[in-house]
Amino acid sequence: MISVRKGGLLDGGYLWYQVRRSPLMAVGTLLILTVLICTAFAPWIAPHDPNAINLVNRLAPPSFEHPFGTDEVGRDLFSRVIYGSRASVGIGLAIVAISMTIGSAIGAFSGLAGGRTDTVIMRVMDVLLSFPPLVMAMALAAALGPSLFNAMLAIAVVRIPFYVRLARGQALGLRERPYVRAAVTFGARPLGIVQRHILPNALAPIIVQSTLDIGLAILTASALSFIGLGAQQPTAEWGAMVSTGRQFLLDQWWYPTFPGLAILLTAGGFNLLGDGLRDLLDPKTRAR
Template sequence: MSDTTLPAPRNALRAAQLKELRGFAKRFARNPLGMVGLFIVLLLLFCAAFAPWIATHDPYLPTLTARLSAPSAEYWFGADELGRDIYSRLVYGSRLTLLIVGLVIVSSAPIGLLIGVVSGTVGGWVDAVFMRITDVFLAVPKLLLALAFVAALGPGIVNAALAITLTAWPPYARLARAEALIVRNSDYVAAIRLAGGSEFRIIVFHVIPMCLSSVIVRMTFDMAGIILTAAGLGFIGLGAQPPLPEWGAMISTGRKFIFDQWWVATIPGAAIFIVSLGFNLLGDALRDLLDPHLRQRN
């Protein structure tokens, strides 16, 4: 009899989770700007996943006879100074953009989350040491700090992502610490301590889950900043190296032709703007849905 009754709570929990997910999707669909941001992000993912099939030319193969060709039926967004198709380079460049964003997010967010949660939950000298280190990183502008690190490490995609990671984790630590300070004084955490729960168990199973929604929203907003920082490093030659189709490097090589052949630099710049806007719109929508105060207001 126990075998037939045990799955019932699991099924009820699964049904409740599916209902909550459907409700979240319906609320998200009522946000038109959020849908625009989601469409842009999905389009970026589509271009990165299917680049070999949707690109019209080899992004690395120069065609000197088509050098600086204007947008046309053959070259949709024109050709660059070596006759390479700008549209195809943008499509393949989306892979580099997502690679840098992914490397930074999967490294900086967990680091900042762990430091902030431990600092806010444990307190005392641990909190003081962690927050002073965080203040040191926050005191220096992100791009300047990234320039210093990538100049020391050397140019390249991995080094650029590592340099951005070293500048991106402090906001997550501050945010997680603020959330942890609230959660650690809650009644249910006090009850867990009275029941003999360790600090490790409280941090892993109770404090971190309460911080995840804020961290996810922060991650979405930070993606636009990561793209801009990576493009800035590529623009000055410290990011992805030629002939890789990185958008910032494409703007750098096209700036010499900005007045006569405007498409060489303008179209990669427009791609950076649109993708950054998409992540910001998506972040705004997620913040409105995941913030409990805004949900109560709505």
């Protein structure tokens, strides 16, 4: 168990020590905070309406009025990138929340139940894992129809088996603990054991994995939007913006470059934060 008292995980001195020890974690945290601020305060940060068309000013280069330039119909790219954080980051958080919640619950129950129940659940997960994740997400998104919501559901379904296997592995170790065996002996329901004993003690690796998965979910959602299976016009979404902007890359480099940088920095920020959390929550690292 990780202590939350002085000298434990929530001790300010220890947190500051970890930040100084891992400056990349600080960089990742700063990037994520910046993106979240843009997401929350987009109407106040964006200087223009992201969907306002101005054909007279189409494909204008970066300037003081339009820091990121304009697109093929004169919309301000800086405003669209700011508003695009709501779609891209929002879908990433939603994907991880859905897949983590469902996958962790199924995996913990499977590991605790064992026997045929565990075998059936894991064979189904093995079938899902046998397909390349991106290909399966594309197939599901195409079957459901091109939209941002359907892309979110498709990616969430693809990510569920990873959390099932992670939570099951934790449950297999925790079910032999005395407090779990005692709960089983006294007739506690499996659902109650999972909720009170398994999941709370398996949260550390699940949280780390979910943080790393947010960046991957954003990249996958952007890829689906890039090929037309995600966000549709006129929705401001980074992957869709890169898809349209690639046609103008040679002459209007700013069009695909700035949305692409937003994807890169956001995904990288979540990966750096996840790596830092893994070191923070790893007992072996904490003991050094």
